[in-house]
Amino acid sequence: MSAISRRRLITITANVISVAAVAGPYLPALALAQDNRTGTVPDDGVDAEALATLVHDLFPHEAIAAEVYTGIARMIIAQEQGAAGDLMLLQTGLRQLNEQAGGQEWRSLDASQRLQALNKIADTEFFKTVLPRSRALLYLRPEIWQLVGYGGNALQQGGYLTRGFDDIDWLN
Amino acid sequence: MFELDDDNVAVVIGSGAGGGTMANQLAQNGIKVVCLEAGKRMAMSDIVNDDDVMFGKFTWLDERIGEAGALPDFPVWTCKTVGGSTMHWTAATPRLQAHEMQAKSTYGLIDGANLVDWPIRLEELSPYYAKAELMLGVTGTNGIPHLPGSNNYKVLEAGARNLGYKDIDTNNMAINQQPRDGRGGCLQLGFCSSGCATGAKWSTLYTEITSAEKTGNFELRSECMAVRLLADADNRVTGVQYLDATGTTRIQKARFVCVAGNAPETTRLLLNSRTDRFPEGLANSSGQVGRNYMRHVITALVGIMPGEVHFYKGAQVAGVVRDETRHDPGRGFHGGFQLHTVNFTPAFLANTMLPGKWGKEFTDVMEQYRNLAAVMIMGEDLPVPDSRITLHPQRKDQYGLPVTVVHYQHHSNNRAMINYAMDRARKMFESLGATRLFDLVDVFPATHNMGTARMGEDPATSVCDRWGRTHDIGNLYISDGSLFPTVGCENPTITIIALVLRQAEHILDKITHNEL
Ligand SMILES: Cc1cc2nc3c(=O)[nH]c(=O)nc-3n(C[C@H](O)[C@H](O)[C@H](O)COP(=O)(O)OP(=O)(O)OC[C@H]3O[C@@H](n4cnc5c(N)ncnc54)[C@H](O)[C@@H]3O)c2cc1C
Ligand code: SF4
Numbered sequence: 001m002s003a004i005s006r007r008r009l010i011t012i013t014a015n016v017i018s019v020a021a022v023a024g025p026y027l028p029a030l031a032l033a034q035d036n037r038t039g040t041v042p043d044d045g046v047d048a049e050a051l052a053t054l055v056h057d058l059f060p061h062e063a064i065a066a067e068v069y070t071g072i073a074r075m076i077i078a079q080e081q082g083a084a085g086d087l088m089l090l091q092t093g094l095r096q097l098n099e100q101a102g103g104q105e106w107r108s109l110d111a112s113q114r115l116q117a118l119n120k121i122a123d124t125e126f127f128k129t130v131l132p133r134s135r136a137l138l139y140l141r142p143e144i145w146q147l148v149g150y151g152g153n154a155l156q157q158g159g160y161l162t163r164g165f166d167d168i169d170w171l172n
Numbered sequence: 173m174f175e176l177d178d179d180n181v182a183v184v185i186g187s188g189a190g191g192g193t194m195a196n197q198l199a200q201n202g203i204k205v206v207c208l209e210a211g212k213r214m215a216m217s218d219i220v221n222d223d224d225v226m227f228g229k230f231t232w233l234d235e236r237i238g239e240a241g242a243l244p245d246f247p248v249w250t251c252k253t254v255g256g257s258t259m260h261w262t263a264a265t266p267r268l269q270a271h272e273m274q275a276k277s278t279y280g281l282i283d284g285a286n287l288v289d290w291p292i293r294l295e296e297l298s299p300y301y302a303k304a305e306l307m308l309g310v311t312g313t314n315g316i317p318h319l320p321g322s323n324n325y326k327v328l329e330a331g332a333r334n335l336g337y338k339d340i341d342t343n344n345m346a347i348n349q350q351p352r353d354g355r356g357g358c359l360q361l362g363f364c365s366s367g368c369a370t371g372a373k374w375s376t377l378y379t380e381i382t383s384a385e386k387t388g389n390f391e392l393r394s395e396c397m398a399v400r401l402l403a404d405a406d407n408r409v410t411g412v413q414y415l416d417a418t419g420t421t422r423i424q425k426a427r428f429v430c431v432a433g434n435a436p437e438t439t440r441l442l443l444n445s446r447t448d449r450f451p452e453g454l455a456n457s458s459g460q461v462g463r464n465y466m467r468h469v470i471t472a473l474v475g476i477m478p479g480e481v482h483f484y485k486g487a488q489v490a491g492v493v494r495d496e497t498r499h500d501p502g503r504g505f506h507g508g509f510q511l512h513t514v515n516f517t518p519a520f521l522a523n524t525m526l527p528g529k530w531g532k533e534f535t536d537v538m539e540q541y542r543n544l545a546a547v548m549i550m551g552e553d554l555p556v557p558d559s560r561i562t563l564h565p566q567r568k569d570q571y572g573l574p575v576t577v578v579h580y581q582h583h584s585n586n587r588a589m590i591n592y593a594m595d596r597a598r599k600m601f602e603s604l605g606a607t608r609l610f611d612l613v614d615v616f617p618a619t620h621n622m623g624t625a626r627m628g629e630d631p632a633t634s635v636c637d638r639w640g641r642t643h644d645i646g647n648l649y650i651s652d653g654s655l656f657p658t659v660g661c662e663n664p665t666i667t668i669i670a671l672v673l674r675q676a677e678h679i680l681d682k683i684t685h686n687e688l
Contacts, residue, residue: 058530061539115531131530132523139522139538140224148541150484150518153221155369159359160485168323170479171330171604 046090048073050097050107055134057114063147072137076130093126173391174206179425181206183412185398185441188256189665190432190652190672192376196383197676199390203683206424207381207390208414210397210437211253216378219367223517226366230259234569236436239579242618247578248467249617250434254394255377257434258665260619262364262489263346263373264512265310265666267301270294271499272507272552272660278499279506284583285554286464288657291629291638300670307673308346308374309353310666318342319349319358322486324513327477327545331600332493332511339494343512346374346666347487355379360486362515396422397571401429401445401454401648409454409648415571428647428679428688432672435465435621435654436576439561442625444573455642460635461625462561465578466659467618469551469586472514473597474525475606480542483515489548496596497661505588507552508661511597514548524615537608545601549593552661554583561624580618620664625654639678640671647688649675 051073052066080087097106100117109117121127138144145152154160174181184195187209195207211230218229230253238247251257271278273290281287305313312318319342321329332340347364350357355378356370364373371378384390395417402411402423411425431438439462443453453461491513498508516524518541526534559581563574590613598609628634631643640655642648651672653664682688 059535059538060532061535135522135530136519139517139519144538145518148518148538149480149482150541151482152484152517153363154361155221155359159361159370161358161360163485164482165322165360165362165485166320166326168326168479168481170477171326 046077046087047094047107048077050094050105051076051090051130053107053114054094054097054118054130055138057111057118058131058134059138061144061147064143068138068141068143072134072141075137076133079133089126089129093121093124093130096121096124096126174204176422177425178204179410180204180427181424182428182430183208183424183426184430184432184651185412186256186432186434186437186652187254187376187381187392187394188251188432188434188652189258189261189376190668191256191430192258192380192384193669193672194430194432194651194676195390196380197673198679199384199387201676201680202389203680205384205390206426207384207392208396208398208412208424209254209256209392209394210433211251211256211394213254213392213394214259214367214377216369216371219369221361221363221366221369223363223366223519229253230367235567236576236578237564237567239577241582241614242578242580246617247580248436248621249619250436250621253377254381254392255375256432257619258375259367259377260365261373261375261665262487264489264492264663265305265308265344265346266492266494266510266662267344268294268297268660268662268667269497272658272662273297275507275658279501282506282554282583282585284556285585286557287555288626288628288633290657291627291634297667297670297674300673301666303673304666304669305344308666308669309348309355310344310346311349312341312344317349319345319347319487319490321491322360322483322513323481324483324486324515324545325491327481327483327604328491328493328511328513328547328600331547331604332495334603335596335600337493337495341492342490343492344666345487345490347490348372353379358487362484362486362488364488398433398441399444399571399573401431401441403445403447403450403454403645405449407449407645409645426647428649430649430651430675432651434652435624436561436578438650438652438654439624440563440573440576443563450644455625455635455644455648457644458632458635460633463557463559464555464623464626464657465559465561465580465621466553466555466623466656467580468553468620468659468661469509469589470548470616470619471590471594471614472546472548472612472616473594473601474516474521474544474546474610474612475601476537476540476608477543477545477601478605478607481545482542483513483545484517486515488515489513496593503592505585505592506554507585507589509549509551509589509593510661511593511600512548512550514546516546524612525610537610545606547597547600549590549597550661550663551586551589551593553659554585555623555626555658556581556583578618620653620659622653622656622659622664625650626657627655628657640675641678649679651675
């Protein structure tokens with residue numbers, strides 16, 4: 001698949017109908033990202049931990065472990081590597097964030113300071129790319145599904161016919 | 173099985189609702205049929221309950237460009253697989269109403285709308301609706317009971333009753349409650365739009381296609397993309413040029429051809445099949461091919477309810493309120509709309525429901541997913557001549573074919589209807605104590621594609637005659653939603669199937685009389 005059509009797929013899936021989102025096996029870059037989830041950080045010059053903090057701050061679910069956010073950050077890095085062929089967008093964006101952090105690393109600020117800085121870069125291409133990308137990837141995670149109460153695939157259990165599809169109890 | 177130069181075969185293009193039905197009808201009646209299908213054939217075991225996996229497996233992902241009111245990257249949502257979009261469909265099967273087939277006479281002249289009456293009336297289609305309902309095993313017809321109601325249905329029903337609505341049930345559905353006709357029973361898995369693993373939902377992949385195969389008169393050629401219809405000087409189609417799975421160009425000769433590629437692809441094929449006589453595309457002497465594209469007015473309302481709903485459980489659209497499907501201009505718009513159940517995954521909602529939002533205000537909503545209920549509005553869309561499917565002047569796809577451009581223009585009637593309908597939906601949910609409501613407007617790609625080769629009596633203003641045969645080419649039939657002159661507010665597929673059953677009977681009659 002060409003870089004253009006990969007980008008196009010990512011756009012379709014992330015922005016338009018996220019039924020689609022991005023984790024399909026038809027997206028080679030993503031398969032790579034998933035391999036990396038538990039393995040080594042790709043040698044790419046992007047601060048994956050800072051990106052993970054960013055994904056967390058965009059979609060802060062208290063009950064979701066830090067590793068989940070790190071996994072999403074790595075997938076985004078792999079997508080950019082695969083789609084655009086370089087990581088300039090992410091590197092530049094994280095640098096812009098650090099510039100808002102008054103000489104410190106943005107990642108090491110406290111939560112409210114991080115938010116302040118984040119609000120200042122909300123108009124950048126970086127922010128506008130990372131927001132829908134992380135959203136599309138995060139809400140496909142089983143950890144999130146469990147948290148919000150989405151059961152997903154129940155084929156093995158015989159579906160929801162006997163598992164609560166009609167058990168509503170608060171309507172009079 | 174059949175020879176490429178066998179000019180006695182019928183060629184059907186597409187294996188979805190229209191093509192699968194036509195192919196089986198012909199094969200059952202002893203006609204040799206070659207069905208060209210661009211997509212792959214899946215086994216039942218390929219169907220897994222995972223939207224994203226299935227999206228990669230069977231959705232049409234070749235480039236299409238949306239303009240104006242159509243989503244830019246993904247204007248239409250169809251399938252490219254054996255079974256076509258009946259793999260994606262959610263199987264609601266309401267009939268059109270009599271007045272909707274007489275839209276011009278009923279609604280009168282409407283500025284900006286190219287309204288017409290159908291060349292046939294409901295009475296003429298009714299027997300074929302009945303035949304189609306029996307064939308699909310539609311609930312609420314032929315003594316087949318309605319499906320049981322899910323939680324989301326019960327919310328819809330309670331809200332609707334609070335507003336005084338009366339015509340409410342779990343919809344006419346091509347979904348088996350009990351095993352029937354070789355298909356399983358519904359387990360309320362909630363994945364209807366990603367392929368039904370039990371086969372409870374009717375799809376041509378495991379009904380019409382397999383039946384046709386048993387006749388010995390039918391050959392399915394999957395991964396074969398029709399690129400051009402070939403015609404002779406006598407205005408007859410002689411064959412179909414296609415690319416097979418290896419990318420090799422082949423020509424299948426044909427006695428007659430039925431095109432059922434779903435409106436965007438049917439249009440593209442006709443426009444790409446230019447001849448000296450038809451420089452604007454085959455069967456396009458009227459210039460109407462691709463015009464009057466309609467897709468229904470589709471919006472949804474999601475509400476945070478006071479208790480848990482778990483709306484992802486259960487057949488997705490098995491629940492409808494029909495009270496607003498009537499024509500009543502007193503509401504400020506023409507045509508009617510259905511209110512029906514719908515459900516969404518967390519991923520879909522995250523990406524559509526809170527545009528531009530993030531942080532705690534976002535996650536607080538998502539964490540109330542258990543309490544969400546949703547209703548969809550599906551309304552009549554008026555034909556607008558400039559809502560149109562065309563070919564991109566430069567961009568080509570992997571087959572070397574010009575990319576489809578879908579230009580959709582909202583008629584002002586749409587906005588008036590949406591405002592009224594969303595207000596009704598809000599009142600329904602509010603009456604049950606909903607604490608927050610979210611509008612989903614302009615976020616859905618088109619799932620219904622209609623109007624681009626309309627039927628009519630006059631060859632100057634329509635593409636096909638009352639049988640769906642093109643006015644220009646005597647042995648070329650259109651067998652999909654492209655035929656609809658207007659669309660009413662009902663989901664289109666049962667009407668496509670009824671039209672195709674009627675068309676097949678007509679074709680068989682012509683064959684008997686040596687006229688085809
Ligand atoms: C998510 C979703 C939900 C839906 N729910 C409902 C519902 O509840 N009720 C309802 O009535 N309708 C519903 N629909 C619409 C329904 O799926 C379509 O109306 C119906 O499938 C159209 O039938 P068709 O034969 O015209 O096209 P399709 O079923 O799309 O089949 C067309 C086939 O032709 C093939 N093809 C196209 N071009 C070529 C070519 N050049 N050469 C070879 N093959 C080609 C395609 O690959 C495809 O397999 C839904 C659709 C979607 C996407
Ligand atoms: S809810 Fe019923 S019809 Fe829908 S996918 Fe599940 S079993 Fe099939």
